[in-house]
Amino acid sequence: MFEEIKKSLKVSIWFMFLTFPIMVIKVNLTDKVIIWRWKNLILVGIGSFFLSFIWRYLLERKAKKAKKEEMGIGQTSIFLKIFNNPKYAKPLYIIFLLFILAFPFIFSMYQTNIMISALIYVMLGLGLNIVVGLAGLLDLGYVAFYAVGAYSYALLNYHFHINFWLALPIGGLLAAIFGIVLGFPVLRLRGDYLAIVTLGFGEIIRLILENWDEFSFGPSGISNIPRPSLFGINLGVKESTIFIYYLIVFMSIITIFVVNRLQNSRLGRAWIALREDEIACQAMGIDKTKTKLTAFALGATWAGFGGVIFAAKTTFINPASFTFLESAIILSIVVLGGMGSIQGVILAALIMILLPEYLRAFSDYRMLIFGASMVLMMVFRPEGLIPSSRRKYEYDPTKR
Amino acid sequence: MNKKEPILDVKNISMHFGGLKAVDKLSLQVYPDEIVALIGPNGAGKTTFFNCITGIYEPTLGDVFVLRDGKKRRLNGLKPNKVTELGLARTFQNIRIFSNMTVLENVMVGRHCRTKSWVIGAILRDKKTRQEEIETIEYSYNLLEKLDLHKFANEMAKNLPYGAQKKLEIARALATDPVLLLLDEPAAGLNPQETSELKDIINKIKEEEKISILLIEHDMKLVMNISDRVYVMESGRLLAQGTPREISQNPEVIKAYLGEEHA
Numbered sequence: 001m002f003e004e005i006k007k008s009l010k011v012s013i014w015f016m017f018l019t020f021p022i023m024v025i026k027v028n029l030t031d032k033v034i035i036w037r038w039k040n041l042i043l044v045g046i047g048s049f050f051l052s053f054i055w056r057y058l059l060e061r062k063a064k065k066a067k068k069e070e071m072g073i074g075q076t077s078i079f080l081k082i083f084n085n086p087k088y089a090k091p092l093y094i095i096f097l098l099f100i101l102a103f104p105f106i107f108s109m110y111q112t113n114i115m116i117s118a119l120i121y122v123m124l125g126l127g128l129n130i131v132v133g134l135a136g137l138l139d140l141g142y143v144a145f146y147a148v149g150a151y152s153y154a155l156l157n158y159h160f161h162i163n164f165w166l167a168l169p170i171g172g173l174l175a176a177i178f179g180i181v182l183g184f185p186v187l188r189l190r191g192d193y194l195a196i197v198t199l200g201f202g203e204i205i206r207l208i209l210e211n212w213d214e215f216s217f218g219p220s221g222i223s224n225i226p227r228p229s230l231f232g233i234n235l236g237v238k239e240s241t242i243f244i245y246y247l248i249v250f251m252s253i254i255t256i257f258v259v260n261r262l263q264n265s266r267l268g269r270a271w272i273a274l275r276e277d278e279i280a281c282q283a284m285g286i287d288k289t290k291t292k293l294t295a296f297a298l299g300a301t302w303a304g305f306g307g308v309i310f311a312a313k314t315t316f317i318n319p320a321s322f323t324f325l326e327s328a329i330i331l332s333i334v335v336l337g338g339m340g341s342i343q344g345v346i347l348a349a350l351i352m353i354l355l356p357e358y359l360r361a362f363s364d365y366r367m368l369i370f371g372a373s374m375v376l377m378m379v380f381r382p383e384g385l386i387p388s389s390r391r392k393y394e395y396d397p398t399k400r
Numbered sequence: 401m402n403k404k405e406p407i408l409d410v411k412n413i414s415m416h417f418g419g420l421k422a423v424d425k426l427s428l429q430v431y432p433d434e435i436v437a438l439i440g441p442n443g444a445g446k447t448t449f450f451n452c453i454t455g456i457y458e459p460t461l462g463d464v465f466v467l468r469d470g471k472k473r474r475l476n477g478l479k480p481n482k483v484t485e486l487g488l489a490r491t492f493q494n495i496r497i498f499s500n501m502t503v504l505e506n507v508m509v510g511r512h513c514r515t516k517s518w519v520i521g522a523i524l525r526d527k528k529t530r531q532e533e534i535e536t537i538e539y540s541y542n543l544l545e546k547l548d549l550h551k552f553a554n555e556m557a558k559n560l561p562y563g564a565q566k567k568l569e570i571a572r573a574l575a576t577d578p579v580l581l582l583l584d585e586p587a588a589g590l591n592p593q594e595t596s597e598l599k600d601i602i603n604k605i606k607e608e609e610k611i612s613i614l615l616i617e618h619d620m621k622l623v624m625n626i627s628d629r630v631y632v633m634e635s636g637r638l639l640a641q642g643t644p645r646e647i648s649q650n651p652e653v654i655k656a657y658l659g660e661e662h663a
Contacts, residue, residue: 266521294518
């Protein structure tokens, strides 16, 4: 304890020294006087002392927990217990689903619109989860497929008047094809190198959209994209927002259903094996090429669907919606939620998109909070909010 | 016994890395129901040889043939997954299990090349896929039982003790339904009790599963005990071959292993 206090004191002195020039000295140029703000020095000292103390305490607690886990007496948090116990989890999911279904009637149009974007991100997160979480292929250009989806609806509609319902599968398919196109050159790459190439790919798509005016109308984008019609009836703004809301809820449920089935299948196991050890995975007879390309294609498909819905929701798209920052946000959703964990990705997507909307008061500090929470997450909970757990297979040898 | 056709027939393969001849004109045969050991000092090229025949490297010269279901196939230049499909399964010198999967899932991955379902099957989970999945689980569980690992079935593979992880690698390799099992230093790091258990497992695989085994090993007691024939490599070349008895009395082998004065 005494040792800890001493260490924290050292930290606080170091911080007071470091911040001295900016926090204490203030040069007033008009009056040519120097103002010494000693009060700030004390505040920095006390603040850094306490923060360092808490930091150390949390680290120690984490180390203790890890030790306990190693000895096999680790206890999962109440949070996880609820999630992993079907008795509690089921009603919880049902309540959550009912809440989601009733959402547009409880809250205003504005809130519903925010929820639509959050659910689009749920879909994007789950799609990227296939590539990054399951197959372990770090993809920093995922937003490119989102752009492909959005532009395929916008352009097909502009040139050929193709309606939303036809554009939805086409957008998904085109994104899947682009996934394979990206997949081929990066088959041999892994880790950092893969990340760099995918980052480049994302930028290439954005730059093409920005500069090829004849094709994509450049930075001014495409406007007047029609909202989806319901059996040929064109809906008003309010009705169609509600309609899009239910559409995206439906699509999210489909995504969850498909990703869940995929991850516990022969293909899902092959992806995870690929993530765990590429050489051993091949030695077990898994075709690396086919498995990787399938991961890229299936991951991209959801981004394509998301893009079509996004275009239909906003009725206007331009390349500014598909910057690297979007890729980074989708990737943080996957990492924060827990790689390969469906519940985790959903929770993280809702937090990442809804919190900034409802905390508009702190919007100046948004990036600061975002960065700080990322650092804290990686230090204290690197496995994500809800770590993925593998399926347990029940097999009773007596029932042969 | 040697009247039969060899299931693994390696003819004069060489593996060159630039000017270095890691494997130099090596020939080796493995016949059905036989345990063959490949020994040699460190750096003799044993693991490189394994990598050449399992498709991780493509040999510079020479041919590798495997016999499966009466058909002889050339393996040169095939990808590792094709080689596994044709019936060579291997383990690794440093354990390469899938640590974040359960033990049962590790073995289920081994069934990959003998099963078929793909995206549509996984999503629709139709009758055929379900049947295949049940068979995979059953097959894998039975394998775990044979190797006495079934009590760990739903554990994460990374939480297993070292000896069990080594056994799991063997179980996973067996799940690919091979004709020949290649073991790269299976006894490395095992204690005497585990080594003797490993010996029983290898014998059991040969007797019950009718799978031939080619192993690289440094534990001479184990090698002399279980193998029918032994090949000795030194700096990429074949130094000697014969029964364990012949090998243990071969002056050149003793020289290579123990140095001049013991010869």
